[in-house]
Amino acid sequence: MNYFPDEVIEHVFDFVTSHKDRNAISLVCKSWYKIERFSRQKVFIGNCYAINPERLLRRFPCLKSLTLKGKPHFADFNLVPHEWGGFVLPWIEALARSRVGLEELRLKRMVVTDESLELLSRSFVNFKSLVLVSCEGFTTDGLASIAANCRHLRDLDLQENEIDDHRGQWLSCFPDTCTTLVTLNFACLEGETNLVALERLVARSPNLKSLKLNRAVPLDALARLMACAPQIVDLGVGSYENDPDSESYMKLKAAIKKCTSLRSLSGFLEAAPHCLSAFHPICHNLTSLNLSYAAEIHGSHLIKLIQHCKKLQRLWILDSIGDKGLEVVASTCKELQELRVFPSDLLGGGNTAVTEEGLVAISAGCPKLHSILYFCQQMTNAALVTVAKNCPNFIRFRLCILEPNKPDHVTSQPLDEGFGAIVKACKSLRRLSHSGLLTDQVFLYIGMYANQLEMLSIAFAGDTDKGMLYVLNGCKKMKKLEIRDSPFGDTALLADVSKYETMRSLWMSSCEVTLSGCKRLAQKAPWLNVEIINENDNNRMEENGHEGRQKVDKMYLYRTVVGTRMDAPPFVWIL
Amino acid sequence: MEKEGLGLEITELRLGLPGRDVAEKMIKKRAFTEMNMTSSGSNSDQCESGVVSSGGDVEKVNDSPAAKSQVVGWPPVCSYRRKNSCKEAATTKVGLGYVKVSMDGVPYLRKMDLGSSQDYDDLAFALDKLFGFRGIGVALKDGDNCEYVTIYEDKDGDWMLAGDVPWGMFIESCKRLRIMRRSDASGFGLQPRGVDE
Numbered sequence: 196m197n198y199f200p201d202e203v204i205e206h207v208f209d210f211v212t213s214h215k216d217r218n219a220i221s222l223v224c225k226s227w228y229k230i231e232r233f234s235r236q237k238v239f240i241g242n243c244y245a246i247n248p249e250r251l252l253r254r255f256p257c258l259k260s261l262t263l264k265g266k267p268h269f270a271d272f273n274l275v276p277h278e279w280g281g282f283v284l285p286w287i288e289a290l291a292r293s294r295v296g297l298e299e300l301r302l303k304r305m306v307v308t309d310e311s312l313e314l315l316s317r318s319f320v321n322f323k324s325l326v327l328v329s330c331e332g333f334t335t336d337g338l339a340s341i342a343a344n345c346r347h348l349r350d351l352d353l354q355e356n357e358i359d360d361h362r363g364q365w366l367s368c369f370p371d372t373c374t375t376l377v378t379l380n381f382a383c384l385e386g387e388t389n390l391v392a393l394e395r396l397v398a399r400s401p402n403l404k405s406l407k408l409n410r411a412v413p414l415d416a417l418a419r420l421m422a423c424a425p426q427i428v429d430l431g432v433g434s435y436e437n438d439p440d441s442e443s444y445m446k447l448k449a450a451i452k453k454c455t456s457l458r459s460l461s462g463f464l465e466a467a468p469h470c471l472s473a474f475h476p477i478c479h480n481l482t483s484l485n486l487s488y489a490a491e492i493h494g495s496h497l498i499k500l501i502q503h504c505k506k507l508q509r510l511w512i513l514d515s516i517g518d519k520g521l522e523v524v525a526s527t528c529k530e531l532q533e534l535r536v537f538p539s540d541l542l543g544g545g546n547t548a549v550t551e552e553g554l555v556a557i558s559a560g561c562p563k564l565h566s567i568l569y570f571c572q573q574m575t576n577a578a579l580v581t582v583a584k585n586c587p588n589f590i591r592f593r594l595c596i597l598e599p600n601k602p603d604h605v606t607s608q609p610l611d612e613g614f615g616a617i618v619k620a621c622k623s624l625r626r627l628s629h630s631g632l633l634t635d636q637v638f639l640y641i642g643m644y645a646n647q648l649e650m651l652s653i654a655f656a657g658d659t660d661k662g663m664l665y666v667l668n669g670c671k672k673m674k675k676l677e678i679r680d681s682p683f684g685d686t687a688l689l690a691d692v693s694k695y696e697t698m699r700s701l702w703m704s705s706c707e708v709t710l711s712g713c714k715r716l717a718q719k720a721p722w723l724n725v726e727i728i729n730e731n732d733n734n735r736m737e738e739n740g741h742e743g744r745q746k747v748d749k750m751y752l753y754r755t756v757v758g759t760r761m762d763a764p765p766f767v768w769i770l
Numbered sequence: 771m772e773k774e775g776l777g778l779e780i781t782e783l784r785l786g787l788p789g790r791d792v793a794e795k796m797i798k799k800r801a802f803t804e805m806n807m808t809s810s811g812s813n814s815d816q817c818e819s820g821v822v823s824s825g826g827d828v829e830k831v832n833d834s835p836a837a838k839s840q841v842v843g844w845p846p847v848c849s850y851r852r853k854n855s856c857k858e859a860a861t862t863k864v865g866l867g868y869v870k871v872s873m874d875g876v877p878y879l880r881k882m883d884l885g886s887s888q889d890y891d892d893l894a895f896a897l898d899k900l901f902g903f904r905g906i907g908v909a910l911k912d913g914d915n916c917e918y919v920t921i922y923e924d925k926d927g928d929w930m931l932a933g934d935v936p937w938g939m940f941i942e943s944c945k946r947l948r949i950m951r952r953s954d955a956s957g958f959g960l961q962p963r964g965v966d967e
Contacts, residue, residue, distance in 0.1 A: 272843030329850065355850040383850070464854075465870075488854055538845060541855055570845060597845050628846075654846070679843075 201226075205234045214239045236260060241674075241699050243281060243305065244724065247757045248289035259298045260324075261290075265305035267702050267751055268652075269677055271329065274704055274749065276730050277306075278764045284311040285762075291318035299324040299350075306330070312337030316344035324350035324378075334359040335384065342368035350378035352405075360386030367392035376400040380407035382431045382462060387411045398423040404456075407431025410464045415443040421450035429483075430454075431462035435470055448473045461485035461511075468496035478503030482530075485511040487537045498523050508532045508563075513539040514548035514570060521553035525560025533566040538597060551578035554594075558585035566591040573604040574631055579613025583620035592617055593628035599655040599680075602632040609633055615640035618648075625672075628652035638662035642669025649674040656681050663687035667694050677702040685712030692719045700753035710745045716752070717770035724759060725752045727768040873901055873949040874918075884941045890933055897949070919955050922947050 265281025412433035493515040633656035642665035663683040684707030728749040
């Protein structure tokens with residue numbers, strides 16, 4: 196089988212970087228498995244409870260970079276209680292004990308404590324990169340340890356975390372000798388920032404490429420920061436609030452002009468819109484623009500900005516842009532690949548900010564579009580059919596009609612045909628979220644056509660178990676299925692137990708699944724953890740005489756090689 | 771395979787004929803028991819109205835705006851984004867009372883409830899308290915002698931000198947306040963006094 200010495204094969208493997216491909220290589224034969232595991236440096240674990248750190252390290256002793264995901268996706272929408280799990284400390288403790296040469300750690304939806312950050316900072320001499328996304332449980336004290344102890348820190352990237360800001364001096368904890376920063380993102384911190392420490396840090400970081408500031412960094416500080424970091428590629432503006440005096444504004448304009456490498460702009464958390472024009476000179480270079488937190492930027496200021504951004508590939512925006520604004524995007528941003536339109540009014544005001552017209556315009560104007568997240572008030576089948584025809588290359592298609600169960604607003608029909616057209620045309624579709632009025636028919640289409648679909652989010656959809664069965668039977672590549680408020684029950688759940696071995700996880704909440712159904716599943720599949728999350732009715736299920744028929748409020752199941760987890764809180768039953 | 775648990779009779783999702791009133795639709799809701807606000811989703815209740823609680827049965831709720839806003843975790847916007855957008859919504863809505871107040875030289879915005887003041891004197895006092903600085907009150911009452919001027923942004927996006935229009939008109943149109951150095955005010959483009967809305 197092997198015509199080459201191991202070193203040669205290993206060298207070839209070095210060129211194979213994607214996790215999927217490396218996993219495939221390891222399955223070819225025993226010898227390749229062995230070579231692959233000793234040369235693997237980066238590991239991605241999509242569910243931290245699918246495996247434990249000891250087994251991970253036994254297989255990959257040369258681990259340098261680890262990505263871990265904790266809570267299920269619906270935790271983003273407050274459907275999972277905070278104490279559910281996803282604790283990173285045991286992982287860090289195990290990694291520290293094993294003395295592996297960890298350099299990078301990326302965590303998503305995990306519970307991180309100051310203690311674990313401190314341990315992390317002290318245990319790995321070459322630690323370089325910390326990326327925390329949607330995590331919680333730590334404070335700026337934890338950040339201070341990272342700053343103080345990680346001598347070669349390259350990336351500190353905090354995205355949308357809940358961090359208790361002690362308003363301490365974590366930024367001044369970076370020693371003067373720390374000059375290696377490439378990424379510094381603290382946009383999600385709420386508290387005051389030591390501006391002097393920040394400016395000094397930026398000034399001594401010649402490699403700094405990505406800087407994302409929080410609200411507490413005002414415009415004049417921004418000007419000074421940009422002046423010391425003209426090499427910046429990715430900038431998150433903090434507070435753009437105060438109308439600057441003319442001198443600050445002039446300084447800012449001058450600094451911006453020098454930032455010729457700037458490609459990505461975000462933030463504007465509090466914005467004085469008419470100051471946006473300061474950025475016009477560099478807009479023609481921008482490939483990424485995130486204004487989704489800039490509630491005060493809309494109307495003509497927004498349009499003028501976008502009209503300068505002809506090279507834009509990624510745009511995240513609020514629906515206050517309106518259909519007309521989206522038409523401007525469609526005619527200007529011909530390179531657009533990813534669009535996200537978020538709702539600006541979450542309190543149900545019913546403003547028809549964007550409709551199907553905006554979506555159709557974008558699909559017609561942007562031939563390279565492959566990822567979309569679109570919140571809107573209304574949709575039609577005809578529009579979706581047109582979108583499918585215009586953009587058959589979608590990889591991710593997420594459409595959220597704000598009102599559950601809303602039909603096609605012109606014909607009053609369900610939106611089955613529209614979504615059917617999408618899955619039929621988009622042969623590379625990997626992720627889909629649908630909404631509006633949907634019957635079992637849409638699932639028939641999904642099962643039939645969505646051959647590459649890996650993640651599907653279902654809410655308020657379907658009529659009978661057939662719907663879920665179409666998906667389970669048809670989508671061979673399904674990895675993550677999450678369902679809420681849909682009438683799928685035990686029949687669908689139990690139809691093909693072996694299917695769940697091929698999937699990472701299944702979430703079902705407010706469906707028709709019963710406790711006895713879940714118990715039966717757990718019995719049939721000991722390699723699954725079937726969790727029932729029952730926060731408010733700890734005793735109700737036991738007392739109730741018809742225990743078996745009791746509907747389960749939230750069920751989360753996932754394949755695992757390490758059995759029941761020991762850290763589950765009392766309101767989580769693992770069957 | 772057992773059929774129990776399907777409960778088809780409670781999954782009524784009626785499809786209306788074309789043109790039929792959409793209000794006929796029912797949102798199928800499961801038993802939403804009250805969320806324990808301290809242990810989970812405690813941030814969500816700032817923005818969403820309370821969760822419907824019930825016994826063990828499925829509740830059918832008519833498709834009304836009130837019912838919509840009570841669905842937990844809907845629309846599917848992540849809680850971090852929700853919190854941040856709520857901040858904006860709560861503070862920039864005209865007439866809701868809360869406005870942002872900025873002061874030159876102070877890197878932080880403050881927020882205050884205009885509705886809690888009765889008149890300009892009250893406002894002057896409240897601003898003083900907010901920034902711990904005597905001068906603002908004076909600025910409001912006795913404009914020309916002070917280092918600062920108090921201006922506000924009205925519904926139309928224009929900046930006006932505070933104190934000119936009747937109080938009622940002021941709180942209705944004031945979107946935000948700014949305490950500005952007098953030296954900067956001259957080049958600023960304030961709307962001239964006495965301009966009609």
